Amino acid sequence: xxxxxVNPAESCDEPHGPRASRPVDPRALEAAAGFFxxxxxxxxxxxxxxxxxxxxxxxxxxxxxxxxxxxxxxRLKVLRVEGLVRRRRDGKHILYALADAHVLAxxxxxxxxxxxxxxxxx
Amino acid sequence: xxxxxVNPAESCDEPHGPRASRPVDPRALEAAAGFFxxxxxxxxxxxxxxxxxxxxxxxxxxxxxxxxxxxxxxRLKVLRVEGLVRRRRDGKHILYALADAHVLAxxxxxxxxxxxxxxxxx
DNA sequence: TAAACGTTTCATCGAACGTTGAAATGATGG
DNA sequence: CCATCATTTCAACGTTCGATGAAACGTTTA
Numbered sequence: 001x002x003x004x005x006v007n008p009a010e011s012c013d014e015p016h017g018p019r020a021s022r023p024v025d026p027r028a029l030e031a032a033a034g035f036f037x038x039x040x041x042x043x044x045x046x047x048x049x050x051x052x053x054x055x056x057x058x059x060x061x062x063x064x065x066x067x068x069x070x071x072x073x074x075r076l077k078v079l080r081v082e083g084l085v086r087r088r089r090d091g092k093h094i095l096y097a098l099a100d101a102h103v104l105a106x107x108x109x110x111x112x113x114x115x116x117x118x119x120x121x122x
Numbered sequence: 123x124x125x126x127x128v129n130p131a132e133s134c135d136e137p138h139g140p141r142a143s144r145p146v147d148p149r150a151l152e153a154a155a156g157f158f159x160x161x162x163x164x165x166x167x168x169x170x171x172x173x174x175x176x177x178x179x180x181x182x183x184x185x186x187x188x189x190x191x192x193x194x195x196x197r198l199k200v201l202r203v204e205g206l207v208r209r210r211r212d213g214k215h216i217l218y219a220l221a222d223a224h225v226l227a228x229x230x231x232x233x234x235x236x237x238x239x240x241x242x243x244x
Numbered sequence: 245t246a247a248a249c250g251t252t253t254c255a256t257c258g259a260a261c262g263t264t265g266a267a268a269t270g271a272t273g274g
Numbered sequence: 275c276c277a278t279c280a281t282t283t284c285a286a287c288g289t290t291c292g293a294t295g296a297a298a299c300g301t302t303t304a
Binding site for chain 4: 057058059069070072073074076077092093094
């Protein structure tokens with residue numbers, strides 16, 4: 001019995017390279033995509049780089065960016081929902097920080113890679 | 123001379139935590155954001171996870187995803203422009219692969235972090 | 245050279261996104 | 275308890291993004 005295919009045009013005759021391991025769980029994939037998406041905006045990524053130096057309140061971040069507090073708050077919310085930053089209250093202020101070492105590593109690695117890529121595509 | 127501020131409301135009285143290091147180069151920041159943005163889509167991220175096992179041609183990837191080749195090609199273009207994948211021709215096929223070890227590390231770390239985050243926010 | 249094949253480009257459409265200012269929230273300190 | 279201050283929410287707007295199918299492209303094979 002010859003193998004059938006819904007759309008014959010959408011496949012090579014033979015696979016290339018090593019065989020595939022089992023597909024990644026769709027939930028984990030969507031979560032990781034959300035994680036990347038949260039970091040995939042210059043404004044939000046700038047916040048992450050600022051938080052590498054330690055905790056910051058919204059006002060500090062807003063003052064350093066020439067963007068309003070509303071804008072900053074919305075960015076921080078995205079980052080928080082996706083698990084990139086934590087927050088805690090300190091007096092009148094709410095201090096934000098990177099969620100964990102993973103996030104720090106991700107940011108540093110991406111910046112390093114981006115520099116490499118920019119150099120070699122120039 | 124008292125220090126002036128454009129908008130007094132947009133700052134705390136004093137900074138929190140260690141002092142800031144110099145701001146990240148805007149170009150590098152935009153490049154890194156583009157990098158994250160490229161990975162920040164479930165369809166494109168799935169491609170990256172598939173490429174962890176080795177090179178794949180467009181048709182293989184399309185067949186494994188129930189998405190058309192056109193869609194797959196556009197996803198791959200985004201990934202390529204942002205420097206996440208490389209490609210080379212092999213006969214009639216064009217084989218795609220992860221650009222370098224950075225990308226592999228980024229994907230694995232994000233998946234690991236996403237799993238952690240999903241568990242603790244449940 | 246011509247036919248066949250795999251891949252890319254193009255234009256379009258609806259959905260999702262980011263910014264903004266105004267109004268609401270909520271904790272703090274007097 | 276009230277006034278204040280920092281932060282968040284809301285709704286609206288313009289912009290960007292991703293999927294789709296048809297047509298164009300470029301290689302390979304006959």
